[in-house]
Amino acid sequence: MSSHCLELGGLKNTLSSSEAAIVTPSQGFVQSLVQRGPKVGVLADQGCAAACDNLDMSDLFAQDPVAPLAEALRPKTLDEVVGQSHLLGPGKPLRLAFQSGKAHSMIFWGPPGVGKTTLARLTAHAFGCEFIALSAVFSGVKDIRAAMEQAQQYLSQGRHTILFVDEIHRFNKAQQDALLPHVESGLFTFIGATTENPSFEVNSALLSRAQVYVLKSLTEDEPKQLLQRAQEQALGHLQLDEAAVDTIIGYADGDARRFLNLLEQCKTAAGAAGITRIDVDFITNALSLNARRFDKGGDNFYDQISALHKSVRGSSPDGALYWLCRMLDGGADPRYLSRRIVRMAWEDIGLADPRAMQIANDAALTFERLGSPEGELALGQAVIYLAMAPKSNAGYKAYNAVRAFVKQDKSREVPVHLRNAPTKLMKELGYGHEYRYAHDEPHAYAAGETYLPDGLGEPGWYQPVPRGLEAKISEKMAFLRQLDEEADKAGH
Secondary structure, X not given: OOEEEEEEOXXXXXXXXXHHHOOOOOHHHHHHHHOOOOOEOOOOOHHHHHXXXXXXXXXXXXXXXXXXXXXXXXXXXXXXXXXXXXXXXXXXXXXXXXXXXXXXOEEEEOOOOOOHHHHHHHHHXXXXXXXXXXXXXXXXXXXXXXXXXXXXXXXXXXOOEEEEEEOHHHOOHHHHHHHHHHHHHOOEEEEEEEOOOHHHHOOHHHHOOOEEEEOOOOOOOHHHHHHHHHHHHOOOOOEEXXXXXXXXXXXXXXXXXXXXXXXXXXXXXXXXXXXXXXOHHHHHHHOOOXXXXXXXXXXXXXXXXXXXXXXXXXXXXXXXXXXXHXXXXXXXXXXXXXHHHHHHHHHHHHHXXXXXXXXXXXXXXXXXXXXXXXXXXXXXXXXXXXXXXXXXXXXXXHHHHHHHHHHHOOOOOOOHHHOOOOXXXXXXXXXXXXXXXXXXXXXXXXXXXXXXXXXXXXXXXXXXXXXXHHHHXXXXXXXXXXXXXXXXXXXX
């Protein structure tokens, strides 16, 4: 039995002659194909044209997208989830929440590729709920309203809805507020996913109605579980050396999706090269391995700058250098790091070693002059010096204490003897009267004089530490207090 073939841009659809025979031929069909352009070729007789005239052209050209490996391996049950044992292990919070049989609003907070979307989908499946997903990147109030209407429709059919909002931190206050009444009414159970600290990025009203679960990056061993699963389902013919696996794990940096994407790239590259065994050299040459995960505006960023600051404060030059280099490697702006290093010098070293401020400032200026990477050496040596310098936060504490006092205190008048008297009237009023010029006094110090508002006494806000230059400052202050005491005894 003969068959007829329609070829459209390389796509073939074959029909049996019996199928073609029952269709009325159409002369216009062939003409319409000719008008589609040079990529459309027709190999058909009148019967073939007739058959093709009745085809659904949308179906003819439609192709189902091939899901990426990360999507194909997305867990379908809670037990298939890799990682998050602190939440999903026996007796752990999220495991117990699933076992309770009652859904509650929650926010999944964690870095990319650790399973936030997966857990949201599994939650809907576990509780037998309808699942509506919104992306805060693409959705607006109109989309939220449509989701509410859909949830109401589900409710009228006796089915509860879980509304999942990915990247919830991208919603502005008005968009987040639009969810509140529906969360309170029980129309749906809200699940949000965010890479940013919800304390700062989610409205307090919405945050108070949701349980926050903190997700962690995968450990070094957990990606190997994903590799085994990927080999069983999609990469069976590929063999990866242990060193190659470790390299991919290192560049995935705890991101499961990134790990699986790198595996998929390996598969594609190996197929193109006609090999089945992958080693480190092949990965290095065949793949574009980007820098480690580093969100310049997110929590990872602030966690690392915190670690840098605490390493300097803790007098750890190795720790300070490590976190500085981690941030530089991740793409942090060296100028931002310069500003933070200068801040560290003033906050944690202070007057214990004034050279620290000079070195921090000089390092910042050096970077401005030399740029990257040469100027980064100056920043590195600055943090070494700051880490090993004597520490004092006495000036920092005194400043904050006085600021806090002034903010809550009343407005006190300047004592008359401290007021300037540029005019005759002011002199007649006593401005500057009995002011003692310190340079004319022994030790250039007016012993017994006061410089604070009346009634304030001597609060002692600044208390130097017995380290570095401040040890000398402390000795000087003790000497001046002794002079004050002698002046008081003398009746000055």
